[in-house]
Amino acid sequence: MRRILIPLVTVSLLALGGCATDQRKDALTTTLNAYASTVRWGDFNAALQFVDPKVRDAHPIPPLEMARYQQYKVSGYDDGNGPVPNGQFEVHQTVQINLINVNTQHERSVTDHQTWHYDETSKHWYLESGLPDISQQ
Template sequence: MRRILSILVVLSVLLLAGCATKTRSDALTTTLKAYGSALRWGDFQSAAQFIDPAVLAAHPLTQLELARYQQVRVSEYDDGAGPVPAGDFDVRQTATISLVNIHTQSERSVVDHQTWHYDEKTKHWWLTSGLPDITQD
């Protein structure tokens, strides 16, 4: 009887861990789709809402950065192979973003190395790497 009870406890713990992982995975998928959509539409203001509040407080977006984002239009957002685990509560994703300068109509691409962290308390994925650096060559 004791052995059966022990097995049931272990199975219950594994089941709960699986549910937590599934919930975290579903939240990541939803978050990455919403973030990608915001960038595809060139809505950098909305994309900024995905940044971890602590990161944003430490490194607020400057007026110059916001002005630079207004000078480009996103023509393509390719998140490649998708997210790659980088720990229990972290993932990395590399996206290629094609941008068109609205003044010169020249197009170029930048590579955005994203880092996402899952906050267990709020059950929310946060972008810890900030918005893409569109000044890179």
């Protein structure tokens, strides 16, 4: 009986580990798609909710800076090749965001280097790099 039990437990643990990986991957895909959609609609207040709460608390965005996001409409969001894993619980993604200044109608592009981290406790992916820097020239 013991000969059968040990391999059975080992296979079960490996299968559960695979399930956790699949759940993380599915959660990442869902989170990145939701974030992209939110930014495409130009809703930076909602996009701020994707930022890790610890990062938001440590580096709050002043109201004037949040108001600056309202000066732009997003005309493009290109995530290129998608996320690149950096270990089990972190991915990096480089995104090109096209912005149109609503006052001047001038369009420009900014590069957003995103770092996403998986929180095992909440089973949620959080953006650690913060909102895109729209002050880039």
